Amino acid sequence: MQYSNIPLAQMVVAYCEANKIQHIVISPGSRNAPLTIGFTFNPSFKCYSIVDERCAAFFALGIAQQLQEPVALLCTSGSALLNYYPAISEAFFSDIPLVVLSADRPEDRIGIGDGQTIYQENVYGKHVVAAANLKSGIDSGLLEHNAREIERTLSTCLKSNGPVHINVPFNEPLYGRTDKLLVPLPKALTQEQHSKLDSEQERRFNELWKTSKKKMLLVGVLNPNELDQEVIDFLAQDDGLMVFTETTSNLVNDEFFPSIDKIIAPLNESGFKDLQPDLLVTMGGLVVSKKIKAFLRDFPAKEHWHIGTNRANDTFFYLTEHVTASPNAWFKKIKTNLQSTDNSTYRTSWKKIANHRDMLHNDYMKEIPFSDLLVFHMLLQQLPKDLLIQMGNSSTIRYAQLFRWNHNSSMFCNRGTSGIDGSTSTAIGAAVVSRRATLFVTGDLSFFYDSNALWNNYIPNNFKILLINNSGGGIFRILPGHKNTDNFDTYFETKHHLNAQHLCKMFGFQYLSASNEADLNNQLKTFFRIEDTPVLLEVSTPSQLNDEVLLNYFEFIK
CATH class of the missing domain: 3.40.50.1220 (TPP-binding domain)
Incomplete structure (x- = not known):
C-alpha cells in the first residue's frame, strides 16, 4: 500500500482509519495532495471527487445524515474551505458529524502575500464543536502536539455529533510517496455515552x-x-x-x-x-x-x-x-x-377538530386550480411506498407540512439553518449511501442555485427530482409586501424564465415536464416507473395564482 511520505499526512489518515471514518469527500487541489494520496491509496476508505467545495460539503452532509457517523471533507488551502461554511453551519445546528480537513501553507507563509492563502485557523468560529491547528515539521515534540490535537478534535466530534475542523499545514514537495509507515498506528478513541438519567x-x-x-x-x-x-x-x-x-x-x-x-x-x-x-x-x-x-x-x-x-x-x-x-x-x-x-x-376533543380539518382539506383539493398546492396533493396520490424523501427549503417544506405522508417513507430537510443553498447536493449524498429509491422535491430558486450538485459522478439511477418551477421565489408572494411591481418582481420574488431541460441533457438526467393537471397525472406515472437512469420532472405552475390558492386554503379550513 502507498502512503504520503509526509508523517503528518500519515498521522491524519491513520486517525481517520482507526476511528472508522470511511467516507472521504475530496475536492481536487494541490496543497491537499499528501492527504489525497493517503486516503485514495487506502482500501479502508470510500473516496469521492467533487470539484465544487460547497456542493462537496453538502454531499458529505447527506451521507453523514443517513449514516449518523462522521464523514470527512478534504480541500486545498485558501478560499476552498470557506465554500464549506454553509454546510458546516447546517451540520452544527442539525447535529450532524463532519470532519473538515483543510490543507494549508506553513505558518511562516501566511500573511506575507503568498498565493492561495487566507487565515484558516479557527475560520468556522462558533459553528464547529472543536477545531485544531496542526504544526508542520517532523520533530517529536510537534508530532506529539499534533497527535493530541487530532485526538481531542475527533473525540469531540464522536461525542457531540457535530462538525469539527482540523487545519493541516504542509511544506513542499507535496506528492512524494512511500510504502513505509512513518508514524505509529493510533488506537480508536473511546466514545462516551450521552444519556444521563437523573x-x-x-x-x-x-x-x-x-x-x-x-x-x-x-x-x-x-x-x-x-x-x-x-x-x-x-x-x-x-x-x-x-x-x-x-x-x-x-x-x-x-x-x-x-x-x-x-x-x-x-x-x-x-x-x-x-x-x-x-x-x-x-x-x-x-x-x-x-x-x-x-x-x-x-x-x-x-x-x-x-x-x-x-x-x-x-x-x-x-x-x-x-x-x-x-x-x-x-x-x-x-x-x-x-x-x-x-x-x-x-x-x-382536538382529534375531532383535526378530523374535521382533514375533511375540509380534502374538499378544498377537489376544487382548486392547477397550482403548487395541487402538485403536492397529486404527488401523494401516486407516491410509491418506502421512499427516502428529501425536501428543499422555503415554500417546498412548508407545503409538505400540510399533508399526511406515506407511513413507510422517511423525510429529511436541511432545517438547521433552513437555507436553500445545498438541498440538492444533500439529497444526492443521502441517495448515494441509501439503498432506497430517493425522491428530492424542490423549488426552482433552490434547484438553480445548487445546479452544480448535478456535476457529480455518483448519482444513482433510482434518484428522482420533482422540480416545482413557479418562475421565482413564490413564498415571498405569501408574505406581507407590495406585489406585482417591478421592484418586487426583481428584488424579492426574483422572476426568471429558466427551465431545467438543458441542465438535464448536460448531466445525464432524463427530463420530463408538465404544466397542467392532466400532463402531471400522466408524467407522474412515467416518472416513478423509470428505474434505469436519474430523472427530473419539471412542473411549471402559475406564479401569480399560487399565493391566492394557499391563502384561500387557510380561510376555507376555518
Whole structure:
C-alpha cells in the first residue's frame, strides 16, 4: 500500500482509519495532495471527487445524515474551505458529524502575500464543536502536539455529533510517496455515552405528567426509528397528551397530530386558549412551523422541558429543564411510573377538530386550480411506498407540512439553518449511501442555485427530482409586501424564465415536464416507473395564482 511520505499526512489518515471514518469527500487541489494520496491509496476508505467545495460539503452532509457517523471533507488551502461554511453551519445546528480537513501553507507563509492563502485557523468560529491547528515539521515534540490535537478534535466530534475542523499545514514537495509507515498506528478513541438519567428530574417530571391536564409533546426533526414502538404506543394512549409531529419528525401514529399549521392557522383567541398546554415537552431538532412557535410564545405553558442529548433551544423563551438523555431511553425508563391525567379530554376533543380539518382539506383539493398546492396533493396520490424523501427549503417544506405522508417513507430537510443553498447536493449524498429509491422535491430558486450538485459522478439511477418551477421565489408572494411591481418582481420574488431541460441533457438526467393537471397525472406515472437512469420532472405552475390558492386554503379550513 502507498502512503504520503509526509508523517503528518500519515498521522491524519491513520486517525481517520482507526476511528472508522470511511467516507472521504475530496475536492481536487494541490496543497491537499499528501492527504489525497493517503486516503485514495487506502482500501479502508470510500473516496469521492467533487470539484465544487460547497456542493462537496453538502454531499458529505447527506451521507453523514443517513449514516449518523462522521464523514470527512478534504480541500486545498485558501478560499476552498470557506465554500464549506454553509454546510458546516447546517451540520452544527442539525447535529450532524463532519470532519473538515483543510490543507494549508506553513505558518511562516501566511500573511506575507503568498498565493492561495487566507487565515484558516479557527475560520468556522462558533459553528464547529472543536477545531485544531496542526504544526508542520517532523520533530517529536510537534508530532506529539499534533497527535493530541487530532485526538481531542475527533473525540469531540464522536461525542457531540457535530462538525469539527482540523487545519493541516504542509511544506513542499507535496506528492512524494512511500510504502513505509512513518508514524505509529493510533488506537480508536473511546466514545462516551450521552444519556444521563437523573432521579430528581424523573420525580419532578412524573409529578408534572400526572397533574397536568393538558400536556403537549412537540417533535422536531427526528431520524426514522429513533423511538421504539413501545414508547410510541405509550405516548398514544394518554388522553391528556397531544403529540404534534412534523413531516421531518418521521413519527407516525393515528393518535398523533401531523400538519400542525392545519390545526393552528384557523384558531381565534378562544381556540388558542383551549389549546394552550400546562406542560410543554419538546424533543428532536428544529421545528418548521412558524405558527406553532408564535402560538407557544403568545400562550406559554407553565413549564417547558426538552429531552435530548445535545443542545436544548429556548425557542419559546421559557425553557424550564433539559433532560440530557435520548427521548427513547428517557421514556422507556420512566413510562411504567408515569400516570395518565384523569378525566382529560385534551387529545380527544382536538382529534375531532383535526378530523374535521382533514375533511375540509380534502374538499378544498377537489376544487382548486392547477397550482403548487395541487402538485403536492397529486404527488401523494401516486407516491410509491418506502421512499427516502428529501425536501428543499422555503415554500417546498412548508407545503409538505400540510399533508399526511406515506407511513413507510422517511423525510429529511436541511432545517438547521433552513437555507436553500445545498438541498440538492444533500439529497444526492443521502441517495448515494441509501439503498432506497430517493425522491428530492424542490423549488426552482433552490434547484438553480445548487445546479452544480448535478456535476457529480455518483448519482444513482433510482434518484428522482420533482422540480416545482413557479418562475421565482413564490413564498415571498405569501408574505406581507407590495406585489406585482417591478421592484418586487426583481428584488424579492426574483422572476426568471429558466427551465431545467438543458441542465438535464448536460448531466445525464432524463427530463420530463408538465404544466397542467392532466400532463402531471400522466408524467407522474412515467416518472416513478423509470428505474434505469436519474430523472427530473419539471412542473411549471402559475406564479401569480399560487399565493391566492394557499391563502384561500387557510380561510376555507376555518
